[in-house]
Amino acid sequence: MKPKFEPNAKYQPKEFSFKSKKKIKDILANYPSNQARSAIMPLLDLAQREVAAVGAKEKKPYGGWIPRAAMDEIANIVGQPPIKVYEVATFYSMYNLAPVGKYLVQFCTTTPCWLCGSTKILEAAEAHLNIKMGESTKDGLFTLMEVECLGACVNGPMVQINDDYYEDLTPENIVSVLESLAAGKKPTVGSQTKRKGSMAITGPTSLEAEAKKAGVV
Amino acid sequence: MPKLTINGMEIEVESGTSVLQAAEMLGIEIPRFCYHDRLSVPANCRMCLVEVKGAPKPVASCAMAVGDGMEVTTNSEVIQKARKGVMEMMLINHPLDCPICDQGGECDLQDQAYGYGFDRSRYRETKRAVKNKDIGPLIKTVMTRCIQCTRCVRFGEEIAGTADLGLLNRGEDVEIGTFVEKAVSSEMSGNMIDICPVGALTSKPYAFHARPWELKKTESIDVHDAVGSNIRVDSRGGEVMRVLPRLHEGINEEWINDKTRFAYDGLKTRRLDTPYIRNAQSGKLEKASWDEALNTVAEKLKSTSPEKIAAFAGDLVDVESTLALKDLMNGLNVSNTECRTDGAFVNTDTRASYLFNTGIEAIEEADAIILVGTNPKHEAALVNARIRKTWLSKRVPIALIGAPVDLPYPYEHLGSSAESISKLTKAFAKKLGAEKPMIIVGDQIFNRSDASALHTQLRNAAHKMGCVQEGWNGFNILHRHAGRVGALDVGFTATQPINVGDMDVVYLMNSDEESILSDCSDGSLVIYQGHHGDAAAHRADVILPGAAYTEKNATYVNTEGRVQLGKQSVFPVGDAKEDWKIVKALSNRLNVELPYLTLIDLRERMSREWPHFDKIDALPNETWPDDMMTGKEKASNCLKSPFKLSIENFYTTNVIARASKTMQECVEAFTKTKPQKKAAE
Numbered sequence: 001m002k003p004k005f006e007p008n009a010k011y012q013p014k015e016f017s018f019k020s021k022k023k024i025k026d027i028l029a030n031y032p033s034n035q036a037r038s039a040i041m042p043l044l045d046l047a048q049r050e051v052a053a054v055g056a057k058e059k060k061p062y063g064g065w066i067p068r069a070a071m072d073e074i075a076n077i078v079g080q081p082p083i084k085v086y087e088v089a090t091f092y093s094m095y096n097l098a099p100v101g102k103y104l105v106q107f108c109t110t111t112p113c114w115l116c117g118s119t120k121i122l123e124a125a126e127a128h129l130n131i132k133m134g135e136s137t138k139d140g141l142f143t144l145m146e147v148e149c150l151g152a153c154v155n156g157p158m159v160q161i162n163d164d165y166y167e168d169l170t171p172e173n174i175v176s177v178l179e180s181l182a183a184g185k186k187p188t189v190g191s192q193t194k195r196k197g198s199m200a201i202t203g204p205t206s207l208e209a210e211a212k213k214a215g216v217v
Numbered sequence: 218m219p220k221l222t223i224n225g226m227e228i229e230v231e232s233g234t235s236v237l238q239a240a241e242m243l244g245i246e247i248p249r250f251c252y253h254d255r256l257s258v259p260a261n262c263r264m265c266l267v268e269v270k271g272a273p274k275p276v277a278s279c280a281m282a283v284g285d286g287m288e289v290t291t292n293s294e295v296i297q298k299a300r301k302g303v304m305e306m307m308l309i310n311h312p313l314d315c316p317i318c319d320q321g322g323e324c325d326l327q328d329q330a331y332g333y334g335f336d337r338s339r340y341r342e343t344k345r346a347v348k349n350k351d352i353g354p355l356i357k358t359v360m361t362r363c364i365q366c367t368r369c370v371r372f373g374e375e376i377a378g379t380a381d382l383g384l385l386n387r388g389e390d391v392e393i394g395t396f397v398e399k400a401v402s403s404e405m406s407g408n409m410i411d412i413c414p415v416g417a418l419t420s421k422p423y424a425f426h427a428r429p430w431e432l433k434k435t436e437s438i439d440v441h442d443a444v445g446s447n448i449r450v451d452s453r454g455g456e457v458m459r460v461l462p463r464l465h466e467g468i469n470e471e472w473i474n475d476k477t478r479f480a481y482d483g484l485k486t487r488r489l490d491t492p493y494i495r496n497a498q499s500g501k502l503e504k505a506s507w508d509e510a511l512n513t514v515a516e517k518l519k520s521t522s523p524e525k526i527a528a529f530a531g532d533l534v535d536v537e538s539t540l541a542l543k544d545l546m547n548g549l550n551v552s553n554t555e556c557r558t559d560g561a562f563v564n565t566d567t568r569a570s571y572l573f574n575t576g577i578e579a580i581e582e583a584d585a586i587i588l589v590g591t592n593p594k595h596e597a598a599l600v601n602a603r604i605r606k607t608w609l610s611k612r613v614p615i616a617l618i619g620a621p622v623d624l625p626y627p628y629e630h631l632g633s634s635a636e637s638i639s640k641l642t643k644a645f646a647k648k649l650g651a652e653k654p655m656i657i658v659g660d661q662i663f664n665r666s667d668a669s670a671l672h673t674q675l676r677n678a679a680h681k682m683g684c685v686q687e688g689w690n691g692f693n694i695l696h697r698h699a700g701r702v703g704a705l706d707v708g709f710t711a712t713q714p715i716n717v718g719d720m721d722v723v724y725l726m727n728s729d730e731e732s733i734l735s736d737c738s739d740g741s742l743v744i745y746q747g748h749h750g751d752a753a754a755h756r757a758d759v760i761l762p763g764a765a766y767t768e769k770n771a772t773y774v775n776t777e778g779r780v781q782l783g784k785q786s787v788f789p790v791g792d793a794k795e796d797w798k799i800v801k802a803l804s805n806r807l808n809v810e811l812p813y814l815t816l817i818d819l820r821e822r823m824s825r826e827w828p829h830f831d832k833i834d835a836l837p838n839e840t841w842p843d844d845m846m847t848g849k850e851k852a853s854n855c856l857k858s859p860f861k862l863s864i865e866n867f868y869t870t871n872v873i874a875r876a877s878k879t880m881q882e883c884v885e886a887f888t889k890t891k892p893q894k895k896a897a898e
Contacts, residue, residue: 007397068397083383086396090385 002145003134005090005097007068016069019050024077036078040088043074044095052162055102062102062140064162066095093147101136101143103181106160110149113156121157124171128178141182154198155191168193221287236278236289237265245291248300248329250307250414251366252279255470256375262307262366264329266299267291275299297333304333307364310345311415318362320416322429326364347392352381353400354882355407355479356418363393363417369409376472377403378605378625393417400886404598404867407478411462411471420459422479422879427451427458435786436463438773439477440533440766441871443696444577444597445775446473450481450767450786457481457767457787467578467836468775474598475883476867476874481767483877487750489762490791502760507792507802514759515806517722517742518549525721527553530709531728531747532871534700535771535783536830537819538763538796540707541811542726545800548809553720555711556704558730559863561664562714563694563705564672568829569839571705572778573600574690575655576836581607583691585651587641587682588628589675590619590860591659595867596697597776600657601625616645619662619860633859635671638678645682654682655691660701661863670854685841692841696776697864698871699766700727703774706827726796727763729753729872746799748789749872762793765873769795770816772823772830778837780830 006012018024023046031038044066052064071089075082089095096104105125109118122144126132129142136143152158155167159174166177166189173192180187195201196216204211211217220229223240230239235258237247250262260280267278270288275296278289290296308330315321347360367384370393374380381401385394395401401409410420432451439446439460447463460481462473492510493502505513518526528546530539539556546554557563564570575583580603593601601624607613608626615628618637631637631645656679662671676692684691696702704710717723717736725733727747734756737743745757748765768789774780789795794802797819804811813819824831864870866888868880 005396081380083380083396087383087385090396091387 002093002096003098003100005068005086009098011099013067013069016047016067016073018046018073019053020046028077037080037084039078040074040080040085041092043077044071044085044089047071047074048095052102063100063104063143064096065099066097099136100145102141103161103178104143104145105178106145106147106150107133108148108150108152108156108158108160109146112149112153113158116156118157120171121159121169121174125159125174125178128175142178152198155195164189167191168195219283219285219287221283221285221289223289224291230283232283234283236267236269236276236281236283236287239283240267240278240289240291247278247291248333249279250325250329250364251368253368253371253412256368256371256412259367259371262364263303264300264307264333266296266303268293268296300333301335304330305335305339308334308338309340310361311364312344312361314362314416318359318416319357319419319424320362320413324416325414345389350394351400352395353402353406353886354879355421355475356401356410357421357424359417359419360392360394362415364415365391365393366414367393368412368414369393369418372409372412373401373403373406375609376408376602376605377405379403382409402887404474404476404594405472405602407475408462408472420479422482423459427453432458433786435767435784437767437786438781438783439473440699440773440783441476441480441874442474442597443699443701443776444468444599445699445773445777445779445781446477446599447781448473448477450784452767452786455787455790457484467576468777468779469599470602472599472602476598476870476880479879479883480874480877482879483749483873483875484765484767486878487872487876488765488790488793489748489750489754489760490793491762492792493754493757493760495758502754502757507794510759510761511799511803511806514742514744514761514803518803518807521721523550524553525719526551526724527555527715527717527720527722528724528726529558529728529730529733530554530556530700530704530726531558531730532698532700533766533873534704534727535766535769535773535796536703536707536823537771537816538726538800539700539704539709540823541797541800541804541813541819542724543707543709544811545804545807545809546724548804548811549807553711553715554709555715556701556709558728558733559661559664560714560732561660561662562668563660563663563696564669565705565708565710567839567842568706568778568837569690569692569841570672570676571660571694571696572702572837572839573657573693573695573776574778574839574841575693576777577603578836580604580655581610582689583607583653583655584611584613585645585649585654586613586615587631587645587654587656588615588617588619589638589656589658590662590862591657591695592620592622592624592862592864593657593695594622594624595862595864595870596659596661597695598867600695600776614645614649614651616641619659620862622862634857635667635674635855635860636857638674638855641678641682651683653689653691654684655693656682656684657693657695659860659862660694660696662860664861664863665856665858667854667856674855690839690841694776699773699775702776702778703772706774706778706829707823725753725757727872746796747872748793749876751872751875761799762789762791763796763799764789764793768793771795772820778829778839779835780833782833 027042047066047070048064055062071085072082075085133144157169158167168191177187247265249265258280260277265278266275268290350358370382373382435450437450439448446469447465449461449463451459464471492505494505496503605625616631617628618631679692722742724744729752743757744759745753746761748763767786770785771783868883869875874880
């Protein structure tokens with residue numbers, strides 16, 4: 001579950017302004033001018049990414065999140081009362097409303113992943129980072145978060161770290177993913193067992209000729 | 218037009234009607250929580266499920282538009298079971314605190330649980346609890362009771378135009394809130410209490426005071442503004458417990474503003490309950506008997522020459538007592554009678570020249586609205602709500618001349634002074650090509666030396682814009698005081714402004730106007746007939762305690778010129794009496810014969826001279842004489858100074874509101890916060 005929105009918390013900055021005015025203009029251009037409130041969602045995303053871009057270079061916390069000031073600014077841009085933005089931002093789990101680590105590790109714990117051993121993956125990650133679910137590491141690098149199904153059930157168990165999926169996890173390879181992220185390297189995205197896409201582990205069971213032709217086997 | 222059958226009954230309705238509405242036309246009741254006639258349809262409570270032939274599962278009837286040949290069943294076993302399921306789901310997290318809930322006895326959830334609820338719960342887990350929100354001094358919240366119907370959210374967004382509340386988070390965590398702690402700042406916020414189907418939003422001042430079945434309900438008329446909202450006064454014993462709106466499509470629909478709803482506690486404090494006479498030696502007011510007080514007044518009136526006597530009728534007067542006072546003054550040959558106490562000398566040539574001629578309901582027909590020197594939000598919140606409704610439904614262009622104010626719809630600001638009036642006729646109306654334009658003029662703008670020139674110019678402007686045509690009179694004066702139009706109707710006006718300083722006797726009926734009080738000369742005898750110890754009682758030499766609007770049967774005329782009857786709900790406090798009876802008693806001592814002994818006689822006298830008083834609740838259709846065009850004064854005589862607004866504080870506009878603790882709390886809570894910048898979509 002994502003952290004609660006605390007509009008008056010100490011970590012909330014007093015002011016927020018978007019870096020890229022052009023991106024705002026581009027987003028607003030996607031919608032009719034009398035339906036500007038449709039732009040709330042992409043603008044929230046933009047705010048989160050801009051915070052992340054700054055955080056990656058400067059001070060803690062490192063990750064992307066949306067301060068209240070940003071929501072008020074968005075309300076201003078689209079000409080809506082702030083509550084309309086709060087409603088949207090609190091509804092979706094992908095908008096972080098409190099500071100998170102540079103790498104937000106979202107654990108899928110829904111049934112298919114859970115059956116495939118997501119609990120063990122989680123325990124391994126918790127032991128490695130020495131934090132519990134919902135907490136962040138002191139260096140501001142990692143935050144662990146529990147989420148519902150992310151739709152990669154075939155390759156479960158899996159986690160989403162920022163924008164990327166890491167699939168077919170084992171207690172060992174989740175640790176190596178986290179280690180290489182901490183070292184500033186970019187681990188392989190997708191299946192950690194070199195599986196192609198969502199193909200069966202034993203190789204293709206149908207459309208074999210096509211798979212060969214495409215060179216995936 | 219689609220034809221459909223509901224429970225075997227055939228009905229033909231307009232396309233676009235929902236199944237729920239069609240069923241209602243047939244008299245079939247469908248339970249609902251989130252659906253409300255005057256709000257948008259979210260279909261999130263699922264209580265109104267019905268079976269439609271061909272549909273695989275029950276459908277929400279509130280959001281289902283009718284189709285030709287549709288076969289609907291609302292009372293089958295499947296539906297009964299589905300609704301029971303919905304009800305059970307809703308009750309899972311609803312606390313069982315009906316015995317201590319203020320909504321008990323008038324709660325939609327409670328009522329419908331009788332029809333669709335179980336007698337026990339199958340739910341063994343812990344219920345969720347939601348933190349209560351502090352949203353100001355008027356609305357008490359118990360958010361655990363909330364069933365997330367979102368009526369309050371939609372009311373704020375759509376009717377009031379201040380979107381403060383929202384539905385936050387999701388799933389199990391979903392809750393209604395403002396998020397950033399703040400008061401819901403709308404002068405219509407009290408209506409959220411009425412539309413809340415459960416006890417989540419209840420009245421804070423009324424909390425734990427009474428149960429609905431203990432209350433005597435009296436259908437009456439509101440006097441806090443000139444709209445004449447229809448209200449229901451609930452009383453217990455001799456006490457007004459609360460005020461609720463009453464449906465009137467032509468005036469207030471089913472809303473009332475917060476002052477109407479919550480200022481009733483002012484009826485219990487600072488009341489004048491016995492006559493007083495000022496002791497000449499000590500200079501202090503001393504309690505007196507009615508005989509002493511009336512004799513003092515009578516003797517002084519007898520010994521004073523008529524041109525040294527003036528009578529004023531204030532903001533809250535009813536027509537009967539105004540007329541009685543007028544008859545008395547006429548009997549004494551006094552011509553100094555005036556109801557426009559604040560100096561707003563609105564033109565009284567014909568009735569049409571001071572009425573809201575279009576009517577409040579017909580605002581919805583207008584295709585251009587021009588506000589002149591008025592802040593409808595404060596002066597007539599329900600007229601304002603109607604303008605917003607019109608703007609929401611068809612984005613009607615709105616312009617304002619006068620002090621710029623914060624309104625829940627966008628408007629074009631054409632200027633601040635009389636000069637802009639001629640500008641508007643040329644630019645605004647022509648640009649739009651409006652067919653039914655209307656102009657709404659605040660009566661306060663006539664509180665200047667150029668009142669008559671201003672009136673001429675406004676009438677000319679209205680004519681040039683095409684405001685006045687066959688079947689449409691778009692020239693409107695928006696009054697602020699409940700008593701004003703009625704007093705103008707019975708001609709309680711002087712031909713010339715009265716010089717109060719010259720008067721030896723000043724008779725103030727319900728008038729607390731500071732400017733008059735400060736003008737009264739030291740030697741003059743000031744008589745105050747009223748119900749609250751406010752400014753005038755402070756200055757008065759004789760006080761005759763009268764009845765407040767909940768304590769008398771009285772006639773009021775609203776700004777549209779609609780005659781309405783207020784009903785007595787409780788008795789006047791202490792020795793106070795109905796106002797016309799006080800005047801009648803005084804007339805006996807002055808040997809002036811007032812030809813009526815009962816209220817019925819008095820009303821007959823009223824309608825004999827002014828037949829429109831016979832037509833209760835009828836919207837007048839006053840003729841607009843052609844010579845209205847020929848103004849006596851030139852537009853150039855208008856002053857250049859900008860129009861001013863008289864109401865600085867919505868919550869304290871009259872003696873009742875000023876005596877009300879709740880209104881004081883509102884002043885603290887709302888007028889000290891910054892107003893919202895932008896209107897809600």
